[in-house]
Each structure stands twice: as structure tokens, then as C-alpha cells.
Amino acid sequence: xxxxxxxxxxxxxxxxxxxxxxxxxxxxxxxxxxxxxxxxxxxxxxxxxxxxxxxxxxxxxxxxxxxxxxxxxxxxxxxxxxxxxxxxxxxxxxxxxxxxxxxxxxxxxxxxxxxxxxxxxxxxxxxxxxxxxxxxxxxxxxxxxxxxxxxxxxxxxxxxxxxxxxxxxxxxxxxxxxxxxxxxxxxxxxxxxxxxxxxxxxxxxxxxxxxxxxxxxxxxxxxxxxxxxxxxxxxxxxxxxxxxxxxxxxxxxxxxxxxxxxxxxxxxxxxxxxxxxxxxxxxxxxxxxxxxxxxxxxxxxxxxxxxxxxxxxxxxxxxxxxxxxxxxxxxxxxxxxxxxxxxxxxxxxxxxxxxxxxxxxxxxxxxxxxxxxxxxxxxxxxxxxxxxxxxxxxxxxxxxxxxxxxxxxxxxxxxxxxxxxxxxxxxxxxxxxxxxxxxxxxxxxxxxxxxxxxxxxxxxxxxxxxxxxxxxxxxxxxxxxxxxxxxxxxxxxxxxxxxxxxxxxxxxxxxxxxxxxxxxxxxxxxxxxxxxxxxxxxxxxxxxxxxxxxxxxxxxxxxxxxxxxxxxxxxxxxxxxxxxxxxxxxxxxxxxxxxxxxxxxxxxxxxxxxxxxxxxxxxxxxxxxxxxxxxxxxxxxxxxxxxxxxxxxxxxxxxxxxxxxxxxxxxxxxxxxxxxxxxxxxxxxxxxxxxxxxxxxxxxxxxxxxxxxxxxxxxxxxxxxxxxxxxxxxxxxxxxxxxxxxxx
Amino acid sequence: xxxxxxxxxxxxxxxxxxxxxxxxxxxxxxxxxxxxxxxxxxxxxxxxxxxxxxxxxxxxxxxxxxxxxxxxxxxxxxxxxxxxxxxxxxxxxxxxxxxxxxxxxxxxxxxxxxxxxxxxxxxxxxxxxxxxxxxxxxxxxxxxxxxxxxxxxxxxxxxxxxxxxxxxxxxxxxxxxxxxxxxxxxxxxxxxxxxxxxxxxxxxxxxxxxxxxxxxxxxxxxxxxxxxxxxxxxxx
Numbered sequence: 001x002x003x004x005x006x007x008x009x010x011x012x013x014x015x016x017x018x019x020x021x022x023x024x025x026x027x028x029x030x031x032x033x034x035x036x037x038x039x040x041x042x043x044x045x046x047x048x049x050x051x052x053x054x055x056x057x058x059x060x061x062x063x064x065x066x067x068x069x070x071x072x073x074x075x076x077x078x079x080x081x082x083x084x085x086x087x088x089x090x091x092x093x094x095x096x097x098x099x100x101x102x103x104x105x106x107x108x109x110x111x112x113x114x115x116x117x118x119x120x121x122x123x124x125x126x127x128x129x130x131x132x133x134x135x136x137x138x139x140x141x142x143x144x145x146x147x148x149x150x151x152x153x154x155x156x157x158x159x160x161x162x163x164x165x166x167x168x169x170x171x172x173x174x175x176x177x178x179x180x181x182x183x184x185x186x187x188x189x190x191x192x193x194x195x196x197x198x199x200x201x202x203x204x205x206x207x208x209x210x211x212x213x214x215x216x217x218x219x220x221x222x223x224x225x226x227x228x229x230x231x232x233x234x235x236x237x238x239x240x241x242x243x244x245x246x247x248x249x250x251x252x253x254x255x256x257x258x259x260x261x262x263x264x265x266x267x268x269x270x271x272x273x274x275x276x277x278x279x280x281x282x283x284x285x286x287x288x289x290x291x292x293x294x295x296x297x298x299x300x301x302x303x304x305x306x307x308x309x310x311x312x313x314x315x316x317x318x319x320x321x322x323x324x325x326x327x328x329x330x331x332x333x334x335x336x337x338x339x340x341x342x343x344x345x346x347x348x349x350x351x352x353x354x355x356x357x358x359x360x361x362x363x364x365x366x367x368x369x370x371x372x373x374x375x376x377x378x379x380x381x382x383x384x385x386x387x388x389x390x391x392x393x394x395x396x397x398x399x400x401x402x403x404x405x406x407x408x409x410x411x412x413x414x415x416x417x418x419x420x421x422x423x424x425x426x427x428x429x430x431x432x433x434x435x436x437x438x439x440x441x442x443x444x445x446x447x448x449x450x451x452x453x454x455x456x457x458x459x460x461x462x463x464x465x466x467x468x469x470x471x472x473x474x475x476x477x478x479x480x481x482x483x484x485x486x487x488x489x490x491x492x493x494x495x496x497x498x499x500x501x502x503x504x505x506x507x508x509x510x511x512x513x514x515x516x517x518x519x520x521x522x523x524x525x526x527x528x529x530x531x532x533x534x535x536x537x538x539x540x541x542x543x544x545x546x547x548x549x550x551x552x553x554x555x556x557x558x559x560x561x562x563x564x565x566x567x568x569x570x571x572x573x574x575x576x577x578x579x580x581x582x583x584x585x586x587x588x589x590x591x592x593x594x595x596x597x598x599x600x601x602x603x604x605x606x607x608x609x610x611x612x613x614x615x616x617x618x619x620x621x622x623x624x625x626x627x628x629x630x631x632x633x634x635x636x637x638x639x640x641x642x643x644x645x646x647x648x649x650x651x652x653x654x655x656x657x658x659x660x661x662x663x664x665x666x667x668x669x670x671x672x673x674x675x676x677x678x679x680x681x682x683x684x685x686x687x688x689x690x691x692x693x694x695x696x697x698x699x700x701x702x703x704x705x706x707x708x709x710x711x712x713x714x715x716x717x718x719x720x721x722x723x724x725x726x727x728x729x730x731x732x733x734x735x736x737x738x739x740x741x742x743x744x
Numbered sequence: 745x746x747x748x749x750x751x752x753x754x755x756x757x758x759x760x761x762x763x764x765x766x767x768x769x770x771x772x773x774x775x776x777x778x779x780x781x782x783x784x785x786x787x788x789x790x791x792x793x794x795x796x797x798x799x800x801x802x803x804x805x806x807x808x809x810x811x812x813x814x815x816x817x818x819x820x821x822x823x824x825x826x827x828x829x830x831x832x833x834x835x836x837x838x839x840x841x842x843x844x845x846x847x848x849x850x851x852x853x854x855x856x857x858x859x860x861x862x863x864x865x866x867x868x869x870x871x872x873x874x875x876x877x878x879x880x881x882x883x884x885x886x887x888x889x890x891x892x893x894x895x896x897x898x899x900x901x902x903x904x905x906x907x908x909x910x911x912x913x914x915x916x917x918x919x920x921x922x923x924x925x926x927x928x929x930x931x932x933x934x935x936x937x938x939x940x941x942x943x944x945x946x947x948x949x950x951x952x953x954x955x956x957x958x959x960x961x962x963x964x965x966x967x968x969x970x971x972x973x974x975x976x977x978x979x980x
Contacts, residue, residue, distance in 0.1 A: 045822075190826045351902055354874075358901050361881060365889060374882040381878040389871040393863055396913075400859035404800075404852035411807060411848045415841055418814050425818055426832045432819050 003470035004286070007250055011243045018239040018294050021232045026302040028229030029444075030310050033437040035222045037314070039215055040433030045190075047207045048214030052119035052126075052192035054199050056095050057081075059102040060159045061199045067165060068125040068132065068173060080107050080118055097203035123192030127183055130191065131176035132168065155198045184428035240294035248287035255279045255472050263546060266475055268505070278472055282465035289462035297455050304448030311441040314434040317424050318417055322442050325413040326449050332405055333453055340398045343391055350388045357381050410446060417442055482563045492558030494522030494653040494684045496543060501552035503538060512538050513707045516552070520700070522653065525677075525685040527695030529728060530704030536688045537578060539704070540656050543686070544573050556654070574647035576660040582634070582642060587616060588623040590642060594650030603649055609675040610645035611668050612638070637664055644672070648679065655680060657687045661694050669694060692732045701725070779908075782873070786865045790916065793865070796858035797920040803851035805928035807844060809936070814840050862917055870909040877901055 008015070042050055057065075062081070066074050081104040084091055091098050091105065106118075158165075180188070197207060259275055270278070312319060361368060361377045368377055417439050424430040430438075496519070503513040512535045520526035528536050541547055542554050545561045554561045561569055574594070582590050588603065595602075603623065607616055615638055619625040634642065640660055647655060661669045673694070676685070689695045696715045703710040703718060703725045711722030718725040783790065814837055821832030877900060889897070933941035 045819075187825070190822075194826060355898055355902060358878065358881075358898055361878070362889070362897055365881070365886065368882065369886075374879075377882065378875075378879055382875060385871055385874050385878070388874075389867045392870075393867045396863040396867070397860050400863060401856060403859070404855040407804070407855070408848055408852040411844075414811060415844055415848075418811070418818075419837070419841055422814070422818050422821075422832055422834065422837055425822060426825075426834075428825070432815070432822055435818070436815065 003474070004251070004466050007247050008290075010250075011246060014239050014243050015294065018236050018243070019298050021236045021239070022295075022299050022302055025229050025232035025236060026299065026306050028225045028232065029303065030306045030441075031225050032222055032229075033440040033444075034310065035218050035225070036440070037431075037433035037437035039218050040436060041431050042433075043211060043215040043218060045432065046193040047197055048211035049193055049196055049200070050214070051115060052122045052189060052196050053106060053115050054122070054196045055106045056091070056203055057104050057199045058097065058202050059083075059104065060162070061155060061202065062104045064129075064155075064158060064162065064165075065122060065125045065195075068128040068177070069121055070177065073121040073125075077118065077121065080110060080114065081105065082107060095203040095205060097205075103203065119189075119192065122196065123188040124177065124180055126192045126195040127180035127188050128173065128177045129195075131179045132173055135172055135176055136168070155195075155202050186431055187428040236295060236299075240291045243294060244287040244291040247290055248283050251283050251286065251469060252279055255283070255469060258473055258475070261477055262475070263477065263548075266477065269475070270472065275472065278468050282468050285462055285465040286469065289458065289465075292455070292458065296451050300448035300451035300455075304445050304452070307441040307444040307448070311438055311445070314438050314441075315421075315424060315430050317429060318420055318438055318442070321413060321416045321420065322445050324416070325409050325442070325446050328409050329406070329446070329449060329453070332402070332409075336398055336402060340395055343395050343398075347388065347391050347395065350384060350391060354381070354384050354388060357384060406450065410443060413442055413446060414439055481565050485563065485565050485568075487559075492555075494682070495555070495558055496520040496526075496654060496684055496686065497553075497555040497558075498539075498542075499553040499555065501542065501549050501554060503535075503542065503547065503550050505547075511550075511707055513542075516709060518700070518702055518709070518712060520654075520684050520686050522684045523682055524700060525687060525695075525698040527687045527689060527698035527701045528704060529689055529692070529695060529701060529725070530710075531728075532690075533706075534704040535707040536704055537658055540658050540686060540688055543654075543656055544570055544575055572652055572654050574650045574652040574655040576640075576644050576647045576655070576657045578659045578662070579639075582639060584626075586621075586624050586626055587619075587642065590646055592649065593646055594652075602651075603645075605679075606645045606648035609648055609672070609679050610641045611664075611672045611675070612641040612645050615641075637668070640664060641668075641672075648676075652683070654684045655686065657685070657689075659688045659690065661687075661689060661691070666693065673697075692729045703728075779912075782869065783865075783912075786869065789861055789865045793858050793862050793916065794920050796854045796861070797917060798924045800851050800854035800858060801921050801924035802928055803847050803854070805925065805932055807847055807851070809932055810840060810844055810847065812936075814844075858917065862913055866909045866913040869912065870905050873905050873908070874901060877905075 042048060054061075066077065069077070084098065084103050084105050086098065086100070086102050088098070091103065095103060097103070106115075110118075183191075200210070201207060256279060259279070308319070308322070311322075357377075357380055361381070368374060418435070421430060421435040421438065425432065425435060498516045498518050501513060501516040502511055504511045516539065518526070528539060530536050538547075542549055543556065543561070545554070545566065548562065556564065556569060556572055583593070592603070600623075616622055616625070640662075641664070644657070644660055661672070664672065669691075670693075687695055687698065692715075695701055699714065700712060701715060701718055702712050703722055705724050710724045711718050713721065715729075719729060817836050817840070818832055821830070824830035825832070877897075881897070930941065930945075933944060
């Protein structure tokens with residue numbers, strides 16, 4: 001992955017923006033359980049009352065609460081509450097109970113810290129009151145505790161016993177307060193809220209309406225946060241895709257350009273199929289991985305750590321449960337991969353094997369049928385096929401354990417949190433809503449942990465792809481343009497000279513060509529003949545510098561090809577390959593391939609020289625007739641003729657025919673050569689052939705045998721001096737023809 | 745032969761104007777039928793898979809409802825604590841936790857049995873498909889191989905069959921679990937509160953419409969992407 005790092009650089013800004021957006025998304029997602037906890041704690045459990053300090057309280061209630069407060073608390077309370085008279089209609093709508101009593105209203109301008117202080121005073125007073133009652137009821141039987149119904153305390157009943165409360169000794173109250181002070185804060189708050197609720201009830205405030213308002217308010221907040229989160233998520237998706245596709249595009253472009261600059265030596269290193277996979281599959285892999293990275297790799301840790309922080313704000317008691325779950329998951333993953341990974345590697349090898357066997361039975365189809373060995377091939381395939389099945393079964397069954405186990409761990413985590421959380425609640429360290437939020441955070445942490453580990457699993461695969469791409473991009477071209485380009489020698493235009501050329505393929509031991517020396521002159525035909533594997537094609541491949549010579553020199557126009565610009569060199573040469581490769585398009589687009597500006601006249605002329613006119617004109621669309629991919633809709637001979645015409649249209653001083661007449665019948669072959677001779681009378685023709693008849697009339701024939709020149713000369717000379725040539729010729733020509741040649 | 749090969753090998757379904765469909769089955773129904781026929785051999789196994797999937801899903805769905813009982817129990821306990829009249833009933837909670845643990849174990853177990861059996865079916869299926877192709881190669885007329893490159897046939901044997909296996913495995917399992925989950929959860933939700941269930945169900949069409957519009961818009965680009973990748977491929 002690192003080898004491609006320069007491709008991520010242009011996108012750093014987008015990546016940073018995406019990460020920022022992810023933070024926003026995570027914040028939103030993290031805030032949601034918090035609000036849910038609020039809905040449970042405040043909305044449902046305390047009827048939507050957010051604070052213990054009542055916003056308004058009846059005079060009776062105020063006096064009652066003050067009775068159970070310490071002196072300082074009482075004093076501090078005075079400044080915060082404003083007395084409103086019974087007659088004042090200002091609050092009638094808000095607090096209908098104001099008709100019957102004077103009320104105290106909380107100063108709206110107070111700071112939150114002050115309100116918290118007041119809340120604490122009220123909560124403490126509430127608990128103190130309950131404790132006092134409990135103490136009293138222990139002493140005397142006849143005092144009823146008015147707090148049996150926790151949902152709604154009948155405050156009026158308490159007011160009735162107010163005179164009695166006045167008589168309670170201060171020591172008792174002090175004792176009760178001391179006890180109350182040891183009660184946990186969340187418990188105090190809950191008790192306080194129950195009283196506050198009763199005071200509100202007394203004033204005629206509709207508590208269910210209050211509850212609804214609170215839940216709707218919080219719900220709307222949640223909805224808003226949800227929307228922000230979704231927008232952030234969508235934007236992340238956008239920028240992620242953009243980054244991925246952008247990296248994919250630059251990579252594909254670069255790989256393609258690199259491949260275009262490859263010489264045959266590099267092509268031999270990678271197969272064409274592998275180059276295709278590298279530009280398509282592998283880059284798509286990278287592209288998808290980048291999108292995943294942006295969306296998940298960045299998100300998971302943010303979410304995981306965020307959840308942990310949020311969770312520990314609620315309680316630190318339960319963090320160990322998460323650690324336990326994560327630990328179990330690690331053990332599970334490591335175990336599975338220890339078991340499964342070697343098998344996955346094995347499947348890859350087996351798939352290669354299955355491919356190999358299938359490929360062999362495909363390419364050897366004729367042989368298999370001719371020898372009737374179908375059963376053998378089938379059993380060979382079957383053996384590997386069942387091996388693949390067994391290994392795949394093992395892998396998939398092992399991996400199948402993953403999901404159920406993960407589910408079990410998650411569910412178990414929930415149970416554990418509930419079980420230990422219940423304890424914490426019993427000790428008043430936690431509220432119910434918080435417990436539910438903690439459960440969600442817990443799942444969140446474990447999930448993000450899973451994602452991170454998943455990326456660790458995906459990473460090696462993407463990394464393999466990245467390496468395969470980097471291999472192509474980092475391949476040093478063996479053939480470069482020279483730094484100082486030599487001008488061609490105008491006296492030697494069209495000359496092709498080999499001086500003591502020796503060649504061996506890179507990495508090979510054997511020499512394919514040895515000490516080749518000859519000169520091909522313009523206006524002449526130089527033919528190269530020899531048995532298969534004698535190095536004919538390799539020899540002509542050296543002329544357009546498809547390979548570099550190992551020693552010696554190849555000169556075109558009197559200049560060493562190593563000192564020419566490749567573009568200039570290729571411009572000099574019309575090359576007709578052994579297999580007439582055409583590109584998808586039309587006949588015309590193919591013929592114009594080497595010469596964009598060619599006029600219709602020239603195209604038709606060249607087509608007629610190549611003896612292609614007849615079949616072109618038999619087509620309905622003539623020159624606009626389509627050529628399919630791989631030129632499957634024209635025959636081999638037609639392909640050869642079209643590729644000859646294509647080279648002729650280029651109108652270059654040197655033509656190289658690499659066995660380009662092999663698929664033509666004898667008559668077409670000779671007609672074509674006749675027309676060629678007139679058209680290219682000033683050009684240098686270099687023809688590789690297997691048929692003696694094709695080259696008999698050449699000015700110069702080179703006989704190759706195992707990479708060495710066995711003889712150079714005309715047909716007649718060679719028949720006399722060169723046994724190898726005579727051998728070839730005698731196998732192809734009739735006796736009279738041979739005799740004629742010898743006599744002349 | 746020159747003219748015939750010129751046409752795209754996979755004919756356009758319904759003939760979308762100008763757009764060449766990417767790798768779409770020629771005859772989806774027919775292909776499906778053939779696949780099902782092949783699968784017929786595995787009737788028993790698939791039956792087991794279905795039963796296991798249903799059991800596992802049911803237990804999976806029942807879980808949260810029982811889990812809810814714990815929360816309720818804790819909540820009730822807290823209310824009593826506030827009133828000072830009692831506390832959380834830990835015995836009850838322990839009982840529910842034990843029940844849940846059992847449910848989770850059963851759910852996981854059946855889910856694993858289901859995947860275990862399904863893997864067997866999928867692998868045997870791919871094995872027999874591969875075998876079938878390897879034997880068919882020896883019976884096909886030679887002409888067939890003039891039209892198809894070796895690479896294509898090879899990719900049938902490896903890639904395409906792998907894809908079928910994967911999809912088969914996932915699709916069947918997912919189909920069963922999804923249907924059971926939807927029905928089960930619906931029943932659960934209704935049993936908890938039919939009003940809330942109704943709200944959740946009402947959201948579905950909205951999201952469906954949303955998803956449908958997004959897909960209909962994006963499908964075009966997926967096709968285009970696939971096609972351009974093909975172009976890149978062809979340039980070599």
C-alpha cells in the first residue's frame with residue numbers, strides 16, 4: 001500500500017475533510033444514546049421534570065421544605081424565590097393553583113450553578129423529611145408516613161400535620177439530615193423529584209403534558225442530530241467515492257501509459273492477461289479499499305473511543321465488560337485465522353491448479369479427442385475438483401463459526417452489563433436510563449472493534465493488489481530514448497545494417513542470434529529464411545528495437561537504433577507482424593492506423609496492392625465495415641492482407657514482413673509480391689518467409705540456422721553453395737525448378 | 745460467420761435504447777429453473793437449513809423481549825428504592841439472565857448448524873457444476889471453442905461458479921432468515937405495542953421509496969462503470 005502513497009497525496013485535503021465529517025457523524029451518533037438516557041431518566045421516570053428546584057411552589061410547600069433545611073440553606077433560598085400574591089393574575093395561566101394560595105416563583109435569571117445549589121437543597125430537604133418521618137414512626141405508632149404512593153405524594157395530607165411537624169425537636173431533624181447526607185446523590189435527586197412533582201401537581205400543572213412536552217422536545221433534538229449525522233454520512237460517502245474513483249483513475253492512466261512504454265522484454269515479464277487484471281481488477285480492489293478506509297477505518301476508532309469516553313462519563317464500573325468482550329473477539333479471530341489462513345492459501349494454489357488442468361484440456365482439446373483420453377482428463381480434473389471442495393468446505397465451515405460466536409459475545413455482553421449494572425443501580429451509582437445508554441455504547445465499542453479487525457483482514461488483500469500495480473509502475477524500461485539523438489545519415493536513407501549482432505533474451509543462457517552481419521539496401525528485397533526456431537522473427541524484431549541487442553550494432557539510415565528517437569525510428573519502418581493484429585473499429589480506421597491523414601485514394605491503392613480490394617468490396621459497408629474485437633469477423637488471410645495494406649498506407653522507406661504471407665494461397669502471394677515490387681521500388685524490403693517460392697526472386701537471401709548465418713546470396717548462388725538452403729528448397733520445389741536454378 | 749459474431753453475445757433484454765446491458769442473464773426465469781433443478785438433489789439438506797434458520801431466528805427475536813423484562817424489573821426495583829419500600833429483585837433477574845443465556849446458546853448453535861449444512865450443499869453444488877463443465881468440454885463441438893476464448897471458458901469454471909456458490913450460500917440463508925426475522929419481529933412489536941409497531945411499519949414505505957429512487961438513479965452509473973472497465977480491458 002505504501003508504494004502507492006504518492007497517489008493519495010492529491011487527495012489529502014478531501015481525506016481531511018472526510019475525517020472531519022466523520023467526527024461530526026460520530027458526535028451525532030454518540031449523542032443519541034445520551035438523549036435516550038435522558039428520555040428514560042427525566043422524561044419517563046420523573047415525568048419530564050428536569051430539575052429538583054421547582055419553578056414555582058405554593059406558600060405551604062415552601063414553608064414545609066424550609067422546615068427541613070439548615071439555616072444557611074434557608075437564607076440562601078430567600079434571594080432566589082420571588083413571592084407572588086394570590087391576587088396576581090400574571091401566573092394564572094401557567095400555574096392555575098395560584099387562585100388558592102400565594103406562590104413563590106423561581107428567579108428566571110439565575111445561573112445554572114445557582115439552580116443546582118437550590119436543587120441540592122430541595123433534594124436534601126426531601127430526603128430529610130422522609131427520614132424524619134421514618135424516625136418518628138419508629139417512636140410512635142400514630143403518625144402515618146405520607147409517602148406510600150411514590151408516584152404522587154398527597155402534599156395536602158402533610159400540610160395537615162404541619163403543626164405537629166413544628167413541634168418536632170430540632171435534634172431529630174438534625175439527625176435525619178445527617179443520615180440524608182450519606183445518601184447517594186442520584187438517590188437524593190430521585191426523591192427530590194418526587195416531591196417537586198407533587199408541588200407542581202398542587203399548583204394544577206398537568207404533569208402528563210409536561211412529560212409529553214419534554215419527550216417531544218428531546219425527540220426533536222434527537223431527530224435534528226440524526227439529520228445532521230445522516231448529512232455528514234452522505235457527504236463522507238461522496239468524498240470517499242470521489243477519492244477512491246480519483247485514485248483509481250490516476251492509477252489506471254499511469255499503468256496504461258507505463259504499459260504503452262513497455263518494450264517486448266517487459267511484456268514478456270508480465271503476461272498480457274496479468275496486465276489486464278492489474279489495470280482492472282487490482283485497481284478496482286484498491287479503489288474499493290480506499291472507499292472502505294475512508295468510511296470505516298477512520299470511523300471505527302472515532303466511534304469506539306468516543307463510545308468509551310461517553311460510557312465512562314456515565315460509569316467506569318462496566319468498562320471491564322467491554323474489555324472482556326473485545327478480548328474474546330481477538331481470541332476468536334486469531335484462532336480462526338491460525339486455522340483458516342493456511343487453507344485459504346491452499347485454495348488459491350488449488351484454483352491455479354484447476355485452471356491449469358482445465359486450460360490444458362482446452363488447448364489440448366484436439367489431442368484429447370484424437371487419442372480418446374477424455375476419461376483420463378476428467379478423472380484428473382475430478383481429483384483436484386474434490387480437493388477444492390473439501391478445502392473450501394473446511395474454510396467456510398470454520399468461518400461460519402464467526403457470526404454465531406460474535407452474536408453470542410454481543411448478547412452475552414448485554415447480559416453482563418445488565419447484571420453488573422443492576423448491582424450498580426442497587427448501590428445508586430447508576431440510573432436506569434444510563435444503563436441502557438451504556439448497553440448501546442458497549443455494542444458500539446465492540447462493533448467498531450470488529451470493523452477495525454475486519455480491515456486488518458482486508459488489508460493484506462488490498463496490499464497484494466497494490467504491490468501488483470506498483471510492480472508495473474516501478475518496472476524500469478530497458479529501452480529508453482537516448483539523451484543525444486543522432487541525425488540520420490542522408491546518404492544512407494533506407495539502409496538497414498547488422499554489424500556483428502549477437503542477441504540473447506534477458507535471463508536466458510542461450511544465444512538466439514550470433515554474429516549476424518548483413519546490409520539491406522533500398523530498392524532491394526532482402527529475404528530471411530530458415531527452419532522454425534532459427535531466430536528469423538527475433539532478427540527482424542531487432543530492427544524496430546523491440547529488443548536491444550546484446551552486442552554488436554543495428555543501424556537504420558546509417559545510425560545505431562540505440563541513438564535514434566524511438567518515434568523517429570518507428571516512423572521509418574512499416575512492420576507487418578506474423579499475426580495480423582487488427583484493432584476494433586472499421587476497415588478504414590485500421591488502414592489509417594499508421595497515417596491519420598491518408599486520403600481515400602491512397603487507402604484504396606494500398607488495399608489493391610495487398611489484394612484486399614476484392615473482399616472489402618464484397619462487404620456492404622465496404623471500407624466502413626466493422627472489425628470486431630480481436631478481428632474475429634475476418635479470416636486469417638484477410639487479416640494478413642489488411643495488415644499489409646495498413647503498413648503500406650504508412651508509406652515508410654523500410655518494410656519488414658515477418659512471415660506475413662503464410663496464410664495466403666500461392667496465387668495471391670505471387671500477385672501481391674508483384675504489385676508490391678512496383679509500389680515500393682525505392683523502399684527497402686525485408687521479408688521473413690518459410691516458402692522458398694515467396695523469396696526466390698529476392699536480391700539477397702539470408703539463410704539462418706540456429707541463430708547463425710549459413711549463407712547470403714541470391715537463390716541461384718545459394719543453391720550451389722549452401723547445403724542448408726538446398727535442403728529447404730529441395731523439399732519445396734520440383735526437380736525442374738531446382739535444376740533451372742542451378743544452371744543459371 | 746463474419747456477420748454473426750459481430751453482434752453482442754448477450755442480446756438486450758427488452759431492448760433498452762442504445763444501452764448495452766451488462767452481463768444480464770438471457771433468460772432469467774429459465775436459468776433460475778435450471779438452478780433449482782440442480783438444487784433439487786439437496787432437498788433434504790435445504791429443508792434442514794430452513795428449519796435451523798427459523799429456529800435460530802425465532803430465538804434471536806425472543807431475546808430482546810426477555811431482555812426487556814430485566815430492564816423492567818430493574819426499573820420497578822428503582823421505583824421501590826425511591827419510595828424506600830424495597831429494592832431490585834435480584835433473584836428474578838438471575839432467573840431471566842439464565843433463561844436468556846440458554847436462548848442465546850440455542851440460537852448460536854442452530855445458526856451454526858444451518859451454516860454448516862449450507863456450506864456442504866453449496867460446495868457439493870459447485871463441485872458438481874465444475875465436474876459437469878469439465879465433462880461437457882469433451883463433448884462440445886470443436887466449433888464452440890472457435891467462438892469462445894479459452895480465457896472465457898476458464899472463467900466459467902473458476903470465477904463464475906465461485907460467484908454462484910457464494911450467492912447461493914448467502915441468498916438462501918438470507919432469504920430464510922430475513923423472512924422469519926420480519927415476521928417474528930412484527931409479531932413481537934405488535935405484542936409489545938401495536939401503535940409503536942404501526943409507526944415502525946409506516947416508516948418502511950418511505951425508506952423503500954428512498955432506496956428505490958437512489959438505486960434507479962445509481963444503477964445507470966454502475967452499468968456505465970462496468971462498461972467502461974470493459975473498454976479499458978479491450979484497449980489492450
